[in-house]
Amino acid sequence: MREITFAQAINEALREEMKRDDNVYFVGEDIGQYHQGRGPCGVSTGLLAEFGEERVIETPISELEIVGSSVGTSMFGLRPVVEIMHAEFLPTCFEHIVYGGSKGGCILNAKPFPMVIRCPFGGEKQGQLIQNENVEGWFNHTPGLKVVAPSSPYHAKGLMKAAIRDDYPVLFFEHRSLYKRPGEVPEEDYVLPLCKAEIRRNGKDLSVITMGNMVRRAMEAAESLSGQGIDLEVVDLLTISPLDEETILESVEKTGRVVILHEAAKTGGIGGEIAAVIAEKGFKYLKAPVLRVAGPDVHTNFPRRKEDVIAGVQQVMNYR
Amino acid sequence: MREITFAQAINEALREEMKRDDNVYFVGEDIGQYHQGRGPCGVSTGLLAEFGEERVIETPISELEIVGSSVGTSMFGLRPVVEIMHAEFLPTCFEHIVYGGSKGGCILNAKPFPMVIRCPFGGEKQGQLIQNENVEGWFNHTPGLKVVAPSSPYHAKGLMKAAIRDDYPVLFFEHRSLYKRPGEVPEEDYVLPLCKAEIRRNGKDLSVITMGNMVRRAMEAAESLSGQGIDLEVVDLLTISPLDEETILESVEKTGRVVILHEAAKTGGIGGEIAAVIAEKGFKYLKAPVLRVAGPDVHTNFPRRKEDVIAGVQQVMNYR
Amino acid sequence: MESNQEELKEMLKLLCQSRFFQEKMLAVGMKPYTEIGEEAITIGSCLGLRKDDIMSAYFRGDASWLRIKGVVNLRDHFAWWLNRKGENGPVTCIVPNNWIDVDRGVIFTTSSLLGADGDMSCGAAMAQKIKKTGKAVLFMVGDCAPSKGNFHEVMNFASVYKLPLVIMVRANEWGMSTHVSKNCGFKDITKLAEAFGFATATIDGNDITKVRAQVEAAADHVRTGAGPFLINAITYRMAAHSPNDEDDYRSAEEKKKWAPKDPLKVITGHLLAAGVSEADIEKIKTDCRQEMDDAYEWAMKQPEITPEEILESQQSAVKKMWGRS
């Protein structure tokens, strides 16, 4: 199968959905001309040329209004796809994410409020001092809001298309380290289901439940550990809120051991919700404590490395 | 001992700390004259008259600037106590809560950024449609930020005084149903420690870990259940982030059974973090699944009632 | 002249329907944020717009204009406010004002946050521009809420994209217990809007005929793509912020000064000048009061909406949003 990058996959999803439905439009800061038309995230290529200023709307520096006005347009049947240049800027439009369509759909008898808010998050470097934070943990406490974080070009495209076609708000996190990475993506039209996790590797000894760029780390750790006779199962959440409890619990039933792995700071991160679901509904399967392998509680990113994952797995495997 | 209300307790804490330290000032919307000087939350009585407009600063409708400017004044050694009229408005000043002094202290070698942000949250009525939400779940993912939710006048006063004397940001949630409730409060100056939970009732069968107004429900349930031979321990978190893991784990060690109880929606609520800590560090003590008894995942408040707590406890007690 | 009489009578009727609705609510002990003394702005705005233009609700008032827009009938309207079941209508909207009915041109924010309504309205105007509907959007806002940053970003978007947006400022001097002069550093909001290239007008907000005429003109202006328009409608908050507000932070004189400018008195003046008899005027009022009493009585007989129903409605919505249905 052909390979394209994660950024290209998102670009294709945008283009195809904009072609498919005139109500879809793309809006954000510097998404037209910056970086020779690739835009700040590298996903804009060709969109302005193809769809014009009416559907590729470059905005003032105004995150609050970009998202707030999109709630307004969505009421009228439009389907905004919003780019927020960095996930770190989400606090400045927080009210429209947690209220807006998320609350609107809930209190108005499931009235549609379609909207995708996509933004780069996370990073690869240890201790990089700006714009590499993981902020998804702020957003799993909003009933009705879906939060997605794809881990490959294939998932990025299929989930982005699903998000655009969905009638309710989707917050779409794109890990910065993935944009330039290639992967196989079919030529044909396809969508992937929202709110579904995927088993990326079958294993019987321990479930690593993870997301985004950390999926790669989990796979690498699995590879290394298989040599030591430890057989990891890797659960890629894809939609990080709400959780696909079924897939998570099936995996826990099978393995009885869990490591939750995310890049974000541990305290208050999405790992808490996952652990809570397991401690309540998967308790009977558990052979060992549920371990979170996550970032330290600071304001700078220190992504877990393969060795951290391996150490965590070994700790759980050695539990008596 | 004399009894005063929760609102009076906070009022006393403000007055005493403003007297004690000229750097403390009180700032917010309509905190001077509204409700005959009691202010929107009923905690302002007499402050404007005693301290004048320079230290009781009524502001424009401008939550972003109220909090943002307070980060600025705190750099210069002032100690702002900010009133946000309703916790539901916190999204509009989110950036200054999660960055501001919380990030500032972290990245600038623990430079002091004293600030208390206090606001009413929650409610008593089932299905009340506005301004009764529980939003504390947004704020336990910010390293360096302390989040406090007192459950009685005694705790409100002691913790508020501690928060004002603390050198770093404290988000202080005051449950709406508590304001008018009386309780014993010493006349003498006292402070209570931040970041410490309190055992409000000793018991041996099951730990109810809870906060704010739900402490009352837990105590009522304990009362009822004691007749049925079930002996509940009630852990009042007081500081809901970071967690006092020591007290929580000691209690779990003793009882081996846990119900986490909060008013906020279950998904993404602070119960997740609590469950995760227990599933990791208290696993060996657990005799049953960790159950969260919490609000439904909707945008309206449906506070758990005594019966809900009892049902949850029984479910855990009956686990085989 | 005849038609003028009819029009004025209709306006009186609509104003009475709003005023008496609010008075009824207060009389029976409900706690609405009233707009007593400011109804001319709301009703006049509604009348000045074309039927298919879009109007954003306002938290204050009884939302009588929703009836003009055909969103709800009088009986159901009382039922909503009473948290009872009407013949149709919402179970879980925050307050009736929060209802959104795009087909009938009615929008609002989904939260209780000042500022958010402007952002929605701005988006509504963007939608009209993108879809080339030729419709205007009217965003109604107080004179204190514009201190929020949202208002700035709304003005900026409206200006940069030349949106078909009319901003109607209800200049009633107060925001809760805070006088506008302590809330807003800008002394004249039209100057602020003009800095953004808005066309502006300052009008007597208590004269419904002036409000209607100005809204009509402003809507036609923005419709052409000439850019946004801000109307500064001078009025006064005659009642307390809410029935819970003791309202002792302003002088009796101040309030007294405004009594003669009550929009009902102003329209009555117009009617008399147009030759309508006092008896006719009185009859309109009496009928209207009767209508309110009847509708209220009907509504009070309807079953209450239970918390369980609210929960059920919201849970099934979230289920759908979360792909669990």
Added chain:
Amino acid sequence: MESNQEELKEMLKLLCQSRFFQEKMLAVGMKPYTEIGEEAITIGSCLGLRKDDIMSAYFRGDASWLRIKGVVNLRDHFAWWLNRKGENGPVTCIVPNNWIDVDRGVIFTTSSLLGADGDMSCGAAMAQKIKKTGKAVLFMVGDCAPSKGNFHEVMNFASVYKLPLVIMVRANEWGMSTHVSKNCGFKDITKLAEAFGFATATIDGNDITKVRAQVEAAADHVRTGAGPFLINAITYRMAAHSPNDEDDYRSAEEKKKWAPKDPLKVITGHLLAAGVSEADIEKIKTDCRQEMDDAYEWAMKQPEITPEEILESQQSAVKKMWGRS
């Protein structure tokens, strides 16, 4: 005349120290947000303030003015930018610009969000007012960032409380790839500020003598409690937004037009007019370049700050904040 010569020479030196610092960074492959062509605004602002006034940093530039403020010496300054250990100074600030040193009157935001810096500055000005220090605060902002709502709320607070705040707008025409005309609905930011009751001035931002004089006057104005002041300093972003920016969205002509207005050329004109010899000017420049090379070389020999050290510093801070030490 003598003193004028000395002053002008000092200004040239400071401008060169900033320019050459940036050029050195670029030459060695670092990726700063430069302010090439805009240094007169930064340095002029710093000189116009009294020594104990307060200045907010700006994300753009090398923060040479921190050296004027005595926050850092040249060697350490390079070290900071290189993420190496200087003799003193921060381990974990986001960029050197984010350093906060209240005693030396240096503040900034703690995040990377445009807008937040204004709110901090507003608070700094409130602190001066509350503590009656008589100090002025200067908030430096781009010409596009004012589209954020924060700016509106800052202006409003400054106006309502008559804060000792000077806002310095760096009107360089661009924000990333967006021209200010597409970013800001207000065509003249001074009109906007005037609506809030600000005193204002529009000046040539490339002439350091004018910047300094205007800042001095503005700071004295706000110090008296007469209300805030906004200076609109006209300049041009001569370089790309950042070294990663291909900068192909604006014409070569546009850039060429501004080359003769380079602040270094403007000050050179002043120096020549004041009778300073070309040789003297050249010497200042040569010395300055040498100084940069030496300091850079020193800095490059310092040990790198490791991720572990950053982590350790932040973790111990959070421990303290969370009462765990």
